[in-house]
Amino acid sequence: GQQVMQIPQYQHVQEGEDFTTYCNSSTTLSNIQWYKQRPGGHPVFLIQLVKSGEVKKQKRLTFQFGEAKKNSSLHITATQTTDVGTYFCAGSMEYGNKLVFGAGTILRVKS
Amino acid sequence: NAGVTQTPKFRVLKTGQSMTLLCAQDMNHEYMYWYRQDPGMGLRLIHYSVGEGTTAKGEVPDGYNVSRLKKQNFLLGLESAAPSQTSVYFCASSPSGQGHSPLHFGNGTRLTVT
Numbered sequence: 001g002q003q004v005m006q007i008p009q010y011q012h013v014q015e016g017e018d019f020t021t022y023c024n025s026s027t028t029l030s031n032i033q034w035y036k037q038r039p040g041g042h043p044v045f046l047i048q049l050v051k052s053g054e055v056k057k058q059k060r061l062t063f064q065f066g067e068a069k070k071n072s073s074l075h076i077t078a079t080q081t082t083d084v085g086t087y088f089c090a091g092s093m094e095y096g097n098k099l100v101f102g103a104g105t106i107l108r109v110k111s
Numbered sequence: 112n113a114g115v116t117q118t119p120k121f122r123v124l125k126t127g128q129s130m131t132l133l134c135a136q137d138m139n140h141e142y143m144y145w146y147r148q149d150p151g152m153g154l155r156l157i158h159y160s161v162g163e164g165t166t167a168k169g170e171v172p173d174g175y176n177v178s179r180l181k182k183q184n185f186l187l188g189l190e191s192a193a194p195s196q197t198s199v200y201f202c203a204s205s206p207s208g209q210g211h212s213p214l215h216f217g218n219g220t221r222l223t224v225t
Contacts, residue, residue: 009151030210033214041218042216042217042218045213045214045215088153088154092210098156098159098210099156099214100170
C-alpha cells in the first residue's frame with residue numbers, strides 16, 4: 001500500500017538555527033499537505049502543494065514539492081521557540097483519495 | 112464557531128468495557144474522519160464518512176464501529192475495549208474529500224485501556 005516516510009523522527013536545534021524535515025513516498029503523489037501539532041494539541045493545517053516542483057513560503061517556512069511528486073520538504077529558517085511541535089506531511093495518491101500521514105518530525109528548540 | 116468538538120477529553124476503560132466517542136462539527140462539512148495517534152506512527156485513519164448516513168473503513172478499522180446519523184455528528188464506538196486501543200483519538204472534518212481540502216481536527220480524546 002501507499003507509504004509516506006518522514007525523516008528525521010526527532011530534531012533538537014538551538015534557537016536561530018535552521019530546520020528541515022523530509023517526506024518521501026513510495027508512489028507518485030497527487031498532492032501533499034503539511035500539518036503542525038503543538039505539544040498536547042491537535043494537528044493544524046499549514047499548506048497544500050499540488051504542482052510538480054512547487055515552492056511555497058509562509059514567513060520563515062518554505063515548502064517544496066519534488067519534480068517527480070514523490071517527495072516534499074519543509075524548511076524553517078532561524079527557528080524560534082514558538083516553532084516547537086511535531087510536523088506531519090500527508091500525501092494523497094489520487095486527488096481526493098485518502099490522505100496517508102507520515103510519522104512526523106518532532107522539533108525541539110533550545111533558547 | 113466552535114469548529115470540531117470532541118467529548119470526552121480523557122477516559123480510562125477496563126478491558127472489555129465499551130464506550131462511544133462523540134464528535135460534532137458546526138462547519139457544515141460533508142466529510143468526517145476518525146484517526147488514532149500513537150507514538151512514532153503518525154495518524155492512522157480508522158473510519159470515515161463522505162456524508163450523512165454513510166461510513167467507510169479506513170486503514171485500521173478492526174475493533175471500532177461508527178455512525179453518522181446526522182451530518183454534524185460522527186460517533187466512534189468501541190464495543191469491547193482492548194489495551195491495544197490505548198491511544199489518542201482525533202476527529203476531523205473537511206468540506207470535500209481528503210486531498211481536496213484541509214482537515215480540521217478536534218482537540219482529541221486520550222483513551223487508556225487497562
